[in-house]
Amino acid sequence: MKITMRVLFLLLYICIFVSVLAGILAQLYLHMHLFFWWEEIPVFSAVYGFVGCVVIIVASKALGHRWLQKEEDYYEKR
Amino acid sequence: MIEWIHPGFIYIFGAFLVPFLKGRERLKQVYVLLLPTLAFVTLILMSKGVLLSEGKTWIVTFMGYELILGRIDLLSMVFAYVFVIASFCMFLYSIHIKEDWQHVAALVYIGSTLGVVFAGDLLTLFFFWEMMACASLFIVWYGKTKSASSAGFRYIMVHSFGGVCLLAGVLIHLQNGGSLAFDSFTWGIGSEYLGIYLILLAFLINVAVPPLGAWLADAYPEASVTGAVFLTAFTTKSAVYVLIRGFPGVEMLIWLGAIMALYGVVFAVLENDIRRLLAYHIISQVGYMVCGVGMGVFGTAAGEMAINGSTAHAFSHILYKAVLFMGMGAVIEVTGRRKLTELGGIYKYMPITFWLYMIGAFSISGFPLFNGFISKTMVVYASGMWGYSTIWLMLELASVGTFLHTGLKLPWGVWFARDTPVCEAREPPLNMLAAMGLTGFLCVLLGVYPKILYNILPYPVHYEPYGAGHVIAMCQLLVFTFVAFWMLRDKLHGTPTITLDTDWFYRLPGKWVIRFCKGPLMAFASFMDRNVMKLAGFFVWFSKNPFAALKIKGEETRLKMEKPIAASEEAVKHERDLEEIRKRQPEREPMVRLNIGTAMLLVLLLIAVYLIAMLIHGWLVT
Known part of the structure; x- marks a missing residue:
C-alpha cells in the first residue's frame, strides 16, 4: 500500500509538471486557434481547474448547510 | 416486399412474447438479446438502402390524418443507433432478473422511444411520448419499495402534466394554422405562439431543465438496479432529440443549458445517495446538449458545430452514463447499500467493477481518448465560435465539477475512503461485468476513433478533437481538479442528509393540500351534502302529492x-x-338507489355503444 501510494504520487507530480510544461511550450511554439484572451495565459486551464474545484466545493457546501440539506426523514415527518 | 419494419415495433410487439417464455430462462435470455440485435440489423439495412432509407418517410393513414410513423434522416438515424446499441448492453446487464414484466416494461419503453425518434408528425410524437412515460413508470415501480412507489406517482404526475402540455400545444398549434408536421417551429413572441410555447414546455420537462427537472433525481435512483440503467438513457435523450428537431437556435436554451450544467454539479456535491448523485450528473450533462441546441442556428458553421456537438454528446452520454449506473448498480447489488455514508473500502472485493466504472468516469469527465472528450468539447468549441465567453466559462466549470464527483468523490467514497471495508462484497454476476465491459469498450472505441461517430452526425464535421491545444488544456484542467480534490477530500465525505430540490414544491405543499382536502374541505363537503340531500329528499316527498303534503x-x-x-x-x-x-x-x-360508480359505468357504456354505432355508421356510409 505504502509503495503504491508513493508511485501514484510520483505519477501525479509528473502529470502536473508535464501538463504545465506542455501548456507553456504549446503557447510559445504552436499557433493555436483561440477564441478568448484568457486562453493565451499558458496555465489558465490549470488555475481554472484548481480554483473552480475549490469554488464548487465551498459554494455548494455553504448552500447545502445553510439551506438545502435536511435530515433524511424530512418529507416523512411533515 | 416489406417496405419497412419500424425498429420500435420490434421492441413493442416483441415485448409481449416475453411472458410466454416463463420457465425457459435460457431461451428468454437469448430472446431478450435477440430483439435489439434484430433492430440493429434493421437499422443497418436501412443505412444500406435495403429497407426504407434516409430521406424517406413511412406514412399510415388513420382517421383522415396522414401519420408519419417513419421519418428517416441523419438525425433520427444517429439517435436510433445509439438507443438500439445501448439497449443491447442494458439487456445484457439485466438478463439475469426473473421478473418478466420488468423486461416487458423496458422493451415497451425503448420501443416507444424509437417511435418518438422516427415520428414525423406531432400526433405520432404525442402517442409515443405518452407511451414512453407510462412504460418508464413501471420501471420505477419495479424498485418495489415504498419510496419507489411514491416516487413513481410523483414521476407520472409530472410526466402527465408534460403530456397534457404537449397535447394542448399541438392542438393550439393546429388551431392557429400550424402544420401537423414535426419540423423546426417558427419561434417568436406573442399569443399566436402559445401552442409552440406549450410544446417547448413539454420538451423542457422531459429534458429535466430546472426548475422542472426534479422528477429525474427523484425517481431514477428509486428504480431497481437494472431498471435504473434503462431509465438513464431514453427519456432525457429523446427529449434532446425533439429539441434539436423542433427548437434549434432558440437563444433561451443556451442559458438554460449552461445553468443546468452547473445546477447538476452543485446538487451532486450535496448528495449522499450514490445513484442520485449520478442522476444529478445526467441533468448536468444534458445541460451541454441543451446549450448546444440553443446555439444551433441553421446554416451557420457554429450552429452546425453546436448541433453536431449536442448529437454526439447525447450518443456518448448514453453509453458512459450506462456504464456509471451499471457500476453503482453492481455495488448496490452486492452490498445492498446505496449511501456514501454506508460504503467505503470495498475496492479489494471488486476491483474489476471499479476499473470498469472508471472507464465511464473518465469518459464523462472528458479525458482524452474517451468518448466524452470528443463530444463535449464540440459544444464548448461551438460556444467559442459564437463568442459566448460566459457560457464557455460555465461549461468548463461544469467539466471540473463532473470530474470532481463522478470521477473522484464517488469512486473514492465507495471503494476507498476507509482503511477497513465497511462490509463484505464480491464482484457482481458475470453478465453485469460483461455488459459494463462491452459498454466501456464502446466508450473507448469512440474516444480513440471519433470518426466512427463523426461520420454519422447530421452535418459534416469540421472539428479535430485531438488538437494539441484541446488536449493540453483538458489535461491541465483535470489534473488540477484532482489536486484540489485531494487537498479538500476530507470535506467531501457524504453526510446522512437529503437535499431539497424543486420537487419540494409538490411534495410538501402537495401534502398540505391533501391534508386540507381531507380535513376542513371534506367536513364542509359532507355538511353541504347532508343538507342538500335533505332538501332534495323533501322536494321528492313533497312533489309526490303536493296537496297531501301541504295538508300534512x-x-x-x-x-x-x-x-x-x-x-x-x-x-x-x-x-x-x-x-x-x-x-x-x-x-x-x-x-333501488345505485351508487355513483355504477351510474358512471352505465354512462360510459352508453357512450361506448354510441361511439361504436357512430363508427359502424361511418363505415357503412363510406
Missing part, C-alpha cells in the same frame, strides 16, 4: 299550536289522524 304540513303546524291549549286526549287523537295521513305518503319508498 298544515296539520302539523295546527297540532303544534293546539297542543298547549287543547285537552290531551284530543291532541292524541289528532296526532293519530296525522299519522294515518303520513302513512299514505311515506317518506322513504322501496326504490
Whole structure:
C-alpha cells in the first residue's frame, strides 16, 4: 500500500509538471486557434481547474448547510 | 416486399412474447438479446438502402390524418443507433432478473422511444411520448419499495402534466394554422405562439431543465438496479432529440443549458445517495446538449458545430452514463447499500467493477481518448465560435465539477475512503461485468476513433478533437481538479442528509393540500351534502302529492299550536289522524338507489355503444 501510494504520487507530480510544461511550450511554439484572451495565459486551464474545484466545493457546501440539506426523514415527518 | 419494419415495433410487439417464455430462462435470455440485435440489423439495412432509407418517410393513414410513423434522416438515424446499441448492453446487464414484466416494461419503453425518434408528425410524437412515460413508470415501480412507489406517482404526475402540455400545444398549434408536421417551429413572441410555447414546455420537462427537472433525481435512483440503467438513457435523450428537431437556435436554451450544467454539479456535491448523485450528473450533462441546441442556428458553421456537438454528446452520454449506473448498480447489488455514508473500502472485493466504472468516469469527465472528450468539447468549441465567453466559462466549470464527483468523490467514497471495508462484497454476476465491459469498450472505441461517430452526425464535421491545444488544456484542467480534490477530500465525505430540490414544491405543499382536502374541505363537503340531500329528499316527498303534503304540513303546524291549549286526549287523537295521513305518503319508498360508480359505468357504456354505432355508421356510409 505504502509503495503504491508513493508511485501514484510520483505519477501525479509528473502529470502536473508535464501538463504545465506542455501548456507553456504549446503557447510559445504552436499557433493555436483561440477564441478568448484568457486562453493565451499558458496555465489558465490549470488555475481554472484548481480554483473552480475549490469554488464548487465551498459554494455548494455553504448552500447545502445553510439551506438545502435536511435530515433524511424530512418529507416523512411533515 | 416489406417496405419497412419500424425498429420500435420490434421492441413493442416483441415485448409481449416475453411472458410466454416463463420457465425457459435460457431461451428468454437469448430472446431478450435477440430483439435489439434484430433492430440493429434493421437499422443497418436501412443505412444500406435495403429497407426504407434516409430521406424517406413511412406514412399510415388513420382517421383522415396522414401519420408519419417513419421519418428517416441523419438525425433520427444517429439517435436510433445509439438507443438500439445501448439497449443491447442494458439487456445484457439485466438478463439475469426473473421478473418478466420488468423486461416487458423496458422493451415497451425503448420501443416507444424509437417511435418518438422516427415520428414525423406531432400526433405520432404525442402517442409515443405518452407511451414512453407510462412504460418508464413501471420501471420505477419495479424498485418495489415504498419510496419507489411514491416516487413513481410523483414521476407520472409530472410526466402527465408534460403530456397534457404537449397535447394542448399541438392542438393550439393546429388551431392557429400550424402544420401537423414535426419540423423546426417558427419561434417568436406573442399569443399566436402559445401552442409552440406549450410544446417547448413539454420538451423542457422531459429534458429535466430546472426548475422542472426534479422528477429525474427523484425517481431514477428509486428504480431497481437494472431498471435504473434503462431509465438513464431514453427519456432525457429523446427529449434532446425533439429539441434539436423542433427548437434549434432558440437563444433561451443556451442559458438554460449552461445553468443546468452547473445546477447538476452543485446538487451532486450535496448528495449522499450514490445513484442520485449520478442522476444529478445526467441533468448536468444534458445541460451541454441543451446549450448546444440553443446555439444551433441553421446554416451557420457554429450552429452546425453546436448541433453536431449536442448529437454526439447525447450518443456518448448514453453509453458512459450506462456504464456509471451499471457500476453503482453492481455495488448496490452486492452490498445492498446505496449511501456514501454506508460504503467505503470495498475496492479489494471488486476491483474489476471499479476499473470498469472508471472507464465511464473518465469518459464523462472528458479525458482524452474517451468518448466524452470528443463530444463535449464540440459544444464548448461551438460556444467559442459564437463568442459566448460566459457560457464557455460555465461549461468548463461544469467539466471540473463532473470530474470532481463522478470521477473522484464517488469512486473514492465507495471503494476507498476507509482503511477497513465497511462490509463484505464480491464482484457482481458475470453478465453485469460483461455488459459494463462491452459498454466501456464502446466508450473507448469512440474516444480513440471519433470518426466512427463523426461520420454519422447530421452535418459534416469540421472539428479535430485531438488538437494539441484541446488536449493540453483538458489535461491541465483535470489534473488540477484532482489536486484540489485531494487537498479538500476530507470535506467531501457524504453526510446522512437529503437535499431539497424543486420537487419540494409538490411534495410538501402537495401534502398540505391533501391534508386540507381531507380535513376542513371534506367536513364542509359532507355538511353541504347532508343538507342538500335533505332538501332534495323533501322536494321528492313533497312533489309526490303536493296537496297531501301541504295538508300534512298544515296539520302539523295546527297540532303544534293546539297542543298547549287543547285537552290531551284530543291532541292524541289528532296526532293519530296525522299519522294515518303520513302513512299514505311515506317518506322513504322501496326504490333501488345505485351508487355513483355504477351510474358512471352505465354512462360510459352508453357512450361506448354510441361511439361504436357512430363508427359502424361511418363505415357503412363510406
